[in-house]
Each structure stands twice: as structure tokens, then as C-alpha cells.
Amino acid sequence: MFRIRCVVQSRRLSLLVHPSAVFVPNLMSWYSAAQMHVFRGETFCDVGVGSGLHAILAAKMGARKVFGTDINPVALRFARENARRNGVAGVCTFLHGSLTAPLKSRGIRVDAVVCNAPQFPGKDVQGSLPGRLKASVDGGPSGGELNARFLREAKDVLLLGGRVYNPAVSWANPSATFEAIADSRFRSHELSRRNIPEWGRGNRTREWLLDRPGRHAFRYEHGRGRDSLARICELRQDSLSPVTPPKPIRAEISFHS
Ligand SMILES: C[S@@+](CC[C@H](N)C(=O)[O-])C[C@H]1O[C@@H](n2cnc3c(N)ncnc32)[C@H](O)[C@@H]1O
Numbered sequence: 001m002f003r004i005r006c007v008v009q010s011r012r013l014s015l016l017v018h019p020s021a022v023f024v025p026n027l028m029s030w031y032s033a034a035q036m037h038v039f040r041g042e043t044f045c046d047v048g049v050g051s052g053l054h055a056i057l058a059a060k061m062g063a064r065k066v067f068g069t070d071i072n073p074v075a076l077r078f079a080r081e082n083a084r085r086n087g088v089a090g091v092c093t094f095l096h097g098s099l100t101a102p103l104k105s106r107g108i109r110v111d112a113v114v115c116n117a118p119q120f121p122g123k124d125v126q127g128s129l130p131g132r133l134k135a136s137v138d139g140g141p142s143g144g145e146l147n148a149r150f151l152r153e154a155k156d157v158l159l160l161g162g163r164v165y166n167p168a169v170s171w172a173n174p175s176a177t178f179e180a181i182a183d184s185r186f187r188s189h190e191l192s193r194r195n196i197p198e199w200g201r202g203n204r205t206r207e208w209l210l211d212r213p214g215r216h217a218f219r220y221e222h223g224r225g226r227d228s229l230a231r232i233c234e235l236r237q238d239s240l241s242p243v244t245p246p247k248p249i250r251a252e253i254s255f256h257s
Pocket residue numbers: 023024025026028029047048049050051052053054069070071072075097098099116117118119135136137
């Protein structure tokens with residue numbers, strides 16, 4: 001069991017993680033958390049909540065109600081505990097189920113949704129990962145199928161003018177993502193695009209953190225290596241509302257056993 005202390009968008013968070021049962025936030029998690037916009041009083045959903053990072057951050061940014069969904073019951077337990085530790089349990093509800101189905105079945109719609117979906121091609125998912133973690137990184141045969149499914153379903157749980165924050169990576173069949181965005185009539189605005197050299201296609205972030213406890217600051221670099229390109233997009237269906245501006249990337253993390 002590890003405790004991650006981090007500062008994202010000037011909010012201080014403390015997260016307990018269980019590296020063999022719950023997805024450890026990776027560079028894409030921090031990157032998307034650093035870019036998402038949450039406005040005071042909004043409702044928010046974190047799809048595939050894992051340890052609860054985006055949900056808890058949304059609550060700390062002033063969301064009045066936050067939902068998190070996951071198919072991993074252990075992740076939901078950790079997300080609940082982390083929400084309690086960060087003093088936001090009162091606004092967070094964590095629900096078991098696939099993608100947005102738990103909201104849809106309850107007739108819930110929200111202002112904004114984030115989903116850091118698994119995005120590795122099934123065949124690349126490491127054999128040594130515990131079963132629950134395989135589902136955390138397996139995005140389908142080409143890597144992009146689960147994210148595309150999420151994008152097609154997301155509109156059903158969005159309020160008018162609602163937004164989706166979607167991290168997408170260059171190796172996970174980007175055309176599946178673009179088709180799903182077009183089919184859902186989302187207007188896509190790229191908030192940020194970076195290469196993540198230490199991560200790359202192998203996604204060793206969990207090991208990277210486990211090997212190097214201590215303090216980490218992000219260093220993203222432009223334009224090197226095609227395989228590790230990551231982008232964070234904001235999607236909207238309402239063409240009248242202005243797109244929100246990108247944010248400077250700042251996240252600081254320390255990792256303790
Ligand atoms: C890449 S991890 C992201 C976790 C967390 N949001 C983060 O950024 O650190 C993906 C998460 O989605 C969950 N997941 C996988 N398939 C899912 C599905 N069909 N519906 C909901 N959650 C799913 C996994 O259990 C895992 O917690």
C-alpha cells in the first residue's frame with residue numbers, strides 16, 4: 001500500500017493506492033487532471049475512477065456533486081476511502097458498473113465527465129499484471145475500443161452544454177476515437193498535446209514510481225517520438241458555448257510506502 005501526496009491545479013491531495021489491486025495514477029492521469037476544468041457548483045463524473053484522483057480533485061475544485069464509476073470493486077473502496085481522507089466524502093458517490101451505465105440507469109446527468117480509459121491493445125497487456133489491473137489497461141483489441149464506446153455513451157449522461165475531458169494516446173487507434181467523436185457530434189478542442197518520453201509505449205509508470213520513491217515534477221517534451229504522443233481534448237456538443245482555455249501544466253507528486 002502506498003500513499004501519494006500531490007498538488008494538482010493548486011489543490012493538495014493525498015491518495016492511498018494498492019499497486020496490485022487498483023490502478024496507480026500514471027502520467028496520463030496527472031496530465032489529464034492538470035488540464036480538466038471544473039466550475040464551482042457543477043456536477044461531475046469520473047468514469048473509471050480508480051483511486052479517485054479526478055473525482056476528488058473535481059470536488060476540491062468546487063463541484064457540488066461528484067460521481068465515480070468503476071468495474072473494479074476494490075478501486076471503489078479505495079476511492080471512497082480517499083474521498084474521506086481528503087474531506088470530500090460528502091459530495092462524492094462511487095458506483096459499481098461499466099462506463100456511464102450506473103448514471104444512465106439512475107437517470108443522472110452531469111455538467112462534465114472525465115474518463116482516463118484503458119488504452120493498451122489487449123495483446124500488449126502484460127501477462128504478469130494481476131487480473132484486476134489487466135482491466136485497468138486493456139482498451140480492447142486495438143487499444144481504442146473502450147474509449148470509443150465511452151465517447152459514444154457519454155452524451156447520454158451530459159446536461160445541455162456539458163463537457164467531456166478525454167485523454168487520448170497516439171498508439172491506441174486514434175481513428176476509432178475520432179470516429180466516435182464525430183458520431184456523437186462532439187466539437188473537439190485540444191487542450192494540450194505532449195510527448196511523454198519516460199512513459200512511452202511500455203507504460204512503466206507504476207514501476208517508475210515504485211522504483212523511485214520521492215518527489216517528482218512533470219517534464220513533458222514536445223515533438224520527440226511518435227509512439228508516446230498524448231493529448232487531452234475537451235469535447236462539447238453545444239456549439240454556442242466558448243471553449244475553455246488550456247492550463248499550464250503543473251503537478252507535483254511524492255510517493256511514500
Ligand atoms: C487507466 S485506469 C484510470 C484510473 C484513474 N481514473 C486514473 O486516471 O488514475 C482505468 C480505470 O478504469 C476502470 N475500468 C476498466 N474498464 C471499465 C469499464 N468498462 N467501466 C468502468 N471502469 C472501467 C479500471 O478498473 C481502472 O480503474
